Amino acid sequence: MFPTRLDSSVAYDIARALLDGFNRHYQLFRTESARAKHRFETRDWHGQQRAQRERIEFYGLRVQECSRRLEREFKAGEQGAEVWQQIKLHYIGLLVNHHQPELAETFFNSVTTKILHRSYFQNDFIFVRPAVSTEYIENLDAPGARYQPTYRCYYPTLDDVQAQLVRMVQDFDLRVPFEDLERDARNVLAVMTRQLGEAKLLANFQVQVLSSLFFRNKGCYIIGKLINGYTEAGFALPVLHSKDGQLRIDAALFGEDDLLRLFSFARAYFMVDMEIPSAYVQFLRSMMPRKPRNEIYNALGLAKQGKTLFYRDFLHHLQHSSDKFRIAAGIKGMVMLVFDLPSYPYVFKVIKDYFPHQKETTREQVMGKYQLVKQHDRVGRMADTLDYGDVAFPRDRFSDELIAELQQFAPSQLEISDRDGDGRTEVILKHVYIERRMIPLNMYLQEAFDAGGADRSNQSPAALRARHQIERSVIDYGYAIKDMVAANIFPGDMLWKNFGITRNNKVVFYDYDEIEYLTDCNFRKVPEPRNEEEEMSGEVCYAVGPRDVFPETFAPFLLGNPLVRDVFMQYHANLLDPAFWQTQKERIAAGYVHDVYPYEKEKRFTRL
């Protein structure tokens, strides 16, 4: 019921306290993100990684802090529905000129759902969809603050593009000198000229760049777009430290594919100092129109907003589709029960209630591994997951086979009821991970085998294409493992079925229950059999510690197919050598922070 009068004496104070709670959160989040520049300038790589990890926890801490304050000062949980209606209206009023209204609404939802009982809050008190617009917010009115537009514009002419590029980079005021900025600008210009092709420079020719730099690991990125007539091309310029401690632009990445790779769900979140995050999202979305907004918020470190938007998109999709959830294609997991909705590009994973004996793990340990991946640098090789508690799906959208599977393997996670009393039965899952759907690598390879790809005598175009598919994915599979290794991750279970192929044909890992830090593993050679009996037995006749890994034993599980074996051995034979793993482990233990290039090595200027 809409209140016609705001007559509660406490409602405004509660709304104000809620907004204070959010403002404090965003200020801390922003300060931590802004410090990334200094960490980059001073090459504090460990600090950067620590900050990336710790920032993820900020949100939950602030929600807890704020809900405690509301309980303590206002007994918020005991306030009636009419008061909560008024709190929400006051809150909306307070957001009218706010610069992060969408995030503040999400914060409101997080705090109120914590305070109020689920059946009580229902949809009346939370923001099911945004109430305050994020369009055209400008940073004009911060008293005393330096006006910082979301993006800056440069208008080069035919004669001064290079000079304008130099000025554009200098405007970021990085406190470390460039090795040779003129040279870098020339390199960028060469790529830009190729990008423009034969096109004439038109009246509106301009370069727009986001005012804040994007930081992640050892890299810093200038993000912008080139506009000429009706054509727009997004670009990213990675800036790195060179060996002698000066800066250089390492590449010029143009076009949606390169940007999608940079902003991939399989990478850590960026640190960006943003006053108006929705304007950043809008700008980035114009460069990558196919990327869902939730993933852009995630990439900017605003994961809770990403989660909210994902859920809204998902509910919208459910309203506008009619297909049924089903058990996901591929080999079923021993730990995870995985299902999907064919029309929707994500999978849903539920931890099973019990595991076969070879999986010596628990629900808590599995959740711990997923959390580890969330906080770790995912180096483009590990899919990000969103986890949700108490998710309700319409029962009539589930296949009976899937319901039977859930009842058999995850009964503790399942409730089938009409919880909200609206006459519709729901499937309510206590805890679900959601991640991007990929093609499981075993299926991808099988498809290529079926097309004759592994038969070298078959020269038909279809077989040649399939052969290329096999070669490319086996090579990238090895590089995926090596990238994870460089980031201190031992995947544990390296079978093909635990990797997927993305839209960009990249191999990405998604099975985290056996993941370990490389530095915690012990890489060993298989001991020689001590006598003939041991040699003939085919059994493991040596003591194996819990963290012992024998890389030589990977081959029989992976390399049954002769073509796969040949390609793998040509590129990645060292993955079967304990010395390779041991050396990597020692490097990491000695404090080395690996370089991650979220773009093809061929694009690097140093290779030109």
Ligand SMILES: Nc1ncnc2c1ncn2[C@@H]1O[C@H](COP(=O)(O)OP(=O)(O)OP(=O)(O)O)[C@@H](O)[C@H]1O
């Ligand atoms: N992101 C994804 N995209 C597509 N299919 C997926 C995805 N994640 C999982 N699957 C499918 O579900 C299966 C089981 O998933 P997953 O490997 O995560 O479970 P698990 O129980 O940990 O497996 P294992 O038994 O190897 O430990 C995979 O083999 C694959 O077929």
